[in-house]
Amino acid sequence: MATPAEQSQPTTPPSRVSARVGGISESATLAVDSKAKALRAAGRPVIGFGAGEPDFPTPAPIVEAAAAACSDPRNHRYSPAAGLPELREAIAKKTLRDSGVTVEPSRVLVTNGGKQAVYQAFATLLDPGDEVLLPAPYWTTYPEAITLAGAAPVVVPTDDSTGFLASVEQLEAARTPRTKVLLFNSPSNPTGAVYPPEQVKAIGEWALRHGIWVVTDEIYEHLVYGEARHSSILAEVPELAETCVVLNGVAKTYAMTGWRVGWMIGPQDVIKAATNLQSHLSSNVANVSQRAALEAVSGPLDAVAEMRAAFDRRRRTIVRMLSEIPGVTCPEPQGAFYAYPSVRELLGKEIRGVRPRTSTELAELVLDQAEVAVVPGEAFGTPGYFRLSYALGDEDLAEGVGRMAELLREAR
Structure with missing residues (x-):
């Protein structure tokens, strides 16, 4: 039988979510993409570099095969x-x-x-x-x-x-x-x-x-x-x-x-x-x-070759533009469709009255002030970097990096 002292002790209610699932973090890349889309829906001209998603439509023969499959009772x-x-x-x-x-x-x-x-x-x-x-x-x-x-x-x-x-x-x-x-x-x-x-x-x-x-x-x-x-x-x-x-x-x-x-x-x-x-x-x-x-x-890889050529063009553009920003170092990616520049030299510097100490804080500043969404390196186990997907249109890419560059050049 519990003593009066034991009876008076507050009890912690059991968790409603299992420790196993409760310990899972939200996908950082999807979270950034979702936030960018929500801001755009609210009327802000946000350009998102977060999602690893080609901006091209699925090639027509693939879509046609799917359309035909819809009418086949086997499926x-x-x-x-x-x-x-x-x-x-x-x-x-x-x-x-x-x-x-x-x-x-x-x-x-x-x-x-x-x-x-x-x-x-x-x-x-x-x-x-x-x-x-x-x-x-x-x-x-x-x-x-x-x-x-x-x-x-x-x-x-x-x-x-x-x-x-x-x-x-x-x-x-x-x-x-x-x-x-x-x-x-x-x-x-x-x-x-x-x-x-x-x-x-x-x-x-x-x-x-x-x-x-x-x-x-x-x-x-x-x-x-x-x-x-x-x-x-x-x-x-x-x-x-x-x-x-x-x-x-x-x-x-x-x-x-x-x-x-x-x-x-x-x-x-x-x-x-x-x-x-x-x-x-x-x-x-x-x-x-x-x-x-x-x-x-x-099928053939013709459409893939066309997309790869566009990605290659954007790859060269984004590396050039990022490398021109003081304090940003951008290695040239050889594959996929991501740039992963270092922004370590900018951390701790004042930008519009704020001194971001981490790449997460700097990414938040870039979103708030330049209306550009990037994923900070903390999401990938390496603080001090940004990930930018260049799987988006050429105009948006140039506009987005340009806005970010204008903001980051104010670092003092």
């Missing part, structure tokens, strides 16, 4: 949880064509976008206590998916002095007996860094030597510029086939972010387990979207 019913057999086969053929990697269709799982593939890969591979080597800067979703699986992200920091590329020596220094997975992303979000083939091979051989799984996100594989070339880690080190999961999707390559089709490629047992998970989580991906993806991955 009005459940389909296999792992994906339409013809789409899995087409993804296997596309992987050979684009990456030089031979995979069986049975090793392909079609997911609701690349983000679901990320979550399912980590949920399938990781147990509590496992560690994942996570080179930073990293995409905002990676650490959340790792943590949700009960594992721990071990950040391996990189910076602009090395082109944001992690070395084998850095990875080895971070390795512990609990290291199970290396997250590898090239071309990179948020930096646009592209690992050269010899470094990809060295990292793959290191992972193989130590029995470390590689989860490689290759969704920007077709968006490389100049002399840079995308090199799949499985193509460089085929012996990784039984300890590697490849993540990809149609969103970036074919301007299909809203269609929500991604995929995992991996060992038979991993794909079977992930399929079991998906069968309870979401079942099959929407059949109309799968039919659209089938047309995308089976």
